[in-house]
Amino acid sequence: MRVEYINPFVESAYNVLQEVLSVEITRGELYLKSTSMPVLGVAAIIGLAGDVEGRVLFDMSKDTAIKIASGMLESMEMEPIEELNDMGKATITELANMITGQAVTKLHNLGFKFDLTPPAIFTGDNMEIADTGVEALIVPMELPFGKIEINVAIRERN
Amino acid sequence: MSTTSDPAALSQETEQRPGAKTRVGGLNQHQMQEEDDIETVDYKMVTFSLAGKDYGIDILKIKEIAKFSSFTYVPNAPPFVSGVYNLRGDIISIIDLRVMFNLPAERKPEGSAEDGLILRLDELMIGVVVDSIDKVVGIVSSRIQPPHPIFGDVNIQYISGVVEKDGRLYIILDVDRIFAKGKSTTEEAESLSAVVAPETSAASDNIDELKQQTIPGLDGQSSGKNEEELDLEFIREGLGTFRGFYPDGIADSWLHRRYSEWRAERKKQGLDVQLTGEDDADNFMRTFFSPYSNRFLGEDYVEAVKAVLPEEVSKNISVWNPGCGKGYETYSLATVLRMRYPGHILKIWAGDNDLLSISTAPNLVFGADAVPTLYEPYLVEAKNGYSFSSEIKDAILFEYHDVTHTSTVPDIDIIVARDLMSFLHPKQQASVFNEFSQKTSTGALLIVGQNEHVPESQDWQHVGTSVVNAYRRL
Structure with a gap:
């Protein structure tokens, strides 16, 4: 993945998570992956198009998702959730949208043109994601609620 | 076209002939003689040109000849798909054969029509864009000769044969293979993996063989030899463990040379021959690296690189520089190529899996004393020193x-992978070499490290000098 794309995603993930949750966040080591990988349980996905093609995947366990959604809802003085209901899913989707949106804005300022697709969310056990022909950058983020893995797979349009 | 696309009529005609044969034997003999002289045309093809060469496609595969204008662009489609086209109500995809085969395409003025053919493959209709349509040529199918590897422009598996007619050589494309759908692509992938698998297993067989060869030898010979071989085996393991360095099959001669030096050195110092840690491994590998690693290439090396570069190159030069580190090598390469091929469009894909090194590469800043004078015309002053001008920077994608992992680089003219293969696990080396072969066509150049060599293969021929270790794609 092009070097210039890495930082905007790492920075915006860090900024947005800290802003909406007001908790301590540590960033893990970045790494590359090209084969199929397991999905932790809840995965929000946003497609990218424009100068590039690809997608960003936000992957976390169901438990983490519930805690993050509750944290976000509470910060807006709304009821926390007990299970991953529609409200919970919408909240996680929105988080993914905010992070990707901010990253794309940063990239736009650097002169790269990206468009986003509406986010979608997948939940379930024993899921796997495979990208053929493109390798994924994994940005692990450690939160007190658990781990979010941000999985960015982008390639240039030749 | 209607006459030829009516195979039923043709077959009727041929059915009648045997009947004639039985009735009037004498006449038939005469007729056969005549046929031998003229040679019956039993294969017709539509001919066209791509990048100045003549090609043909079996007329039975062709629905019609068309002029395409105003395609509808399809997002996320592969680069060779020009778009979709409305053919009297049917929507068909249009493929640009020149892009598909990586041939230079003439740029036609915006809005003007492109020459093309509409192919009918089973139920699938596909439009292909070509440089220009020539005519319909009838030939004798027995005159078709099998493809020869020399036709490097188009991947040989897509050529069904070559035929000469009126002094012109036509390459007949196998459209069924080119546009093979799901089933045959998996077949191809399978055959591909079948090709790869024996290679790798052959490689491991070789290693086993080597081991078998050395071990009985060891038993029979003096204990001194035995110890040496064993020590070398341990050193190999040590290099792998401490530094992920696997010179087997890539830098054998260096390894053996270095090993005898090392033995003498260590004996003198009164130390154990074996590697005890990373420091020892680094010390052992000291003499391995190619000149100007992690520095800008010096003038002597630049001259040597220029000497191995091909005379003739296409207008667009694509270069792949995996394992580029901080980018010194890549910037040097970009400068050399810019000087050597002025006016050409240069694109370099440079990659590394070391995040820290590669992050600094796009904005590399250095002191003026770090650069040999030959780079001066391409430097600009930056905040804390010098960096390369946009002319060079824009040619590189870090x-x-x-x-x-799978790579997204397109077809490549020059690969520079110095001191890279030796740092891959033996299992990966074969697949990366295979990828190098897949991404290149005849005439492409591969530069490896000074002490490295490409394993025996039909694809690469050594053309390098003692300084620059280069191979040309066959």
């Missing part, structure tokens, strides 16, 4: 990329 990627955080692991060479053992």
Whole structure:
């Protein structure tokens, strides 16, 4: 993945998570992956198009998702959730949208043109994601609620 | 076209002939003689040109000849798909054969029509864009000769044969293979993996063989030899463990040379021959690296690189530089190529899996004393020193990329992978070399490290000098 794309995603993930949750966040080591990988349980996905093609995947366990959604809802003085209901899913989707949106804005300022697709969310056990022909950058983020893995797979349009 | 696309009529005609044969034997003999003289045309093809060469496609595969204008662009389609086209109500995809085969395409003025053919493959209709349509040529199918590897422009598996007619040589394309759908692509992938698998297993067989050869030898010979071989085996393991360095099959001669030096050195110092840690491994590998590693290439090396570069190159030069580190090598390469081929369009894909190194590469800043004078015309003053001008920078795309993963680089003219293969696991080396062969066509150049060599293969021929270790794609 092009070097210039890495930082905007790492920075915006860090900024947005800290802003909406007001908790301590540590960033893990970045790494590359090209084969199929397991999905932790809840995965929000946003497609990218424009100068590039690809997608960003936000992957976390169901438990983490519930805690993050509750944290976000509470910060807006709304009821926390007990299970991953529609409200919970919408909240996680929105988080993914905010992070990707901010990253794309940063990239736009650097002169790269990206468009986003509406986010979608997948939940379930024993899921796997495979990208053929493109390798994924994994940005692990450690939160007190658990781990979010941000999985960015982008390639240039030749 | 209607006459030829009516195979039923043709077959009727041929059915009648045997009947004639039985009735009037004498006449028939005469007729056969005549046929031998003229030779019956039993294969017709539509001919066209791509990048100045003549090609043909079996007329039975062709629905019609068309002029395409105003395609509808399809997002996320592969680069060779020009778009979709409305053919009297049917929507068909249009493929640009020149892009598909990586041939230079003439740029036609905006809005003017492109020459093309509409192919009918089973139920699938596909439009292809070509440079220009020539005519319909009838030939004798027995005159078709099998493809020869020399036709490097188009991948040989897509050529069904070559035929000469009126002094012109036509390459007949196998459209069924080119546009093979799901089933045959998996077949191809399978055959591909079948090709790869024996190679790798052959490689491991070789290693086993080597071991078998050395072990009985060891038993029979003096204990001194035995110890040496064993020590070398341990050193190999040590290099792998401490530094992920696997010179077997890539830098054998260096390894053996270095090993005898090392033995003498260590004996003198009164130390154990074996590697005890990373420091020892680094010390052992000291003499391995190619000149100007992690520095800008010096003038002597630049001259040597220029000497191996091909005379003739296409207008667009694509270069792949995996394992580029901080980018010194890549910037040097960009400068050399810019000087050597002025006016050409240069694109370099540079990648490394070391995030820290590669992150600094796009904005590399250095002191003026770090650069040999030959780079001066391409430097600009930056905040804390010098950096390269946009002319050089814009030609390079730095990627955080692991060479053992699938790569998105297109077809490549020059690969520079100095001191890279030796740092891959033996299992990955074969697949990366295979990828190098897949991404290149005849005439492409591969530069490896000074002490490295490409394993025996039908694809690469050594053309390098003692300084620059280069191979040309066959």
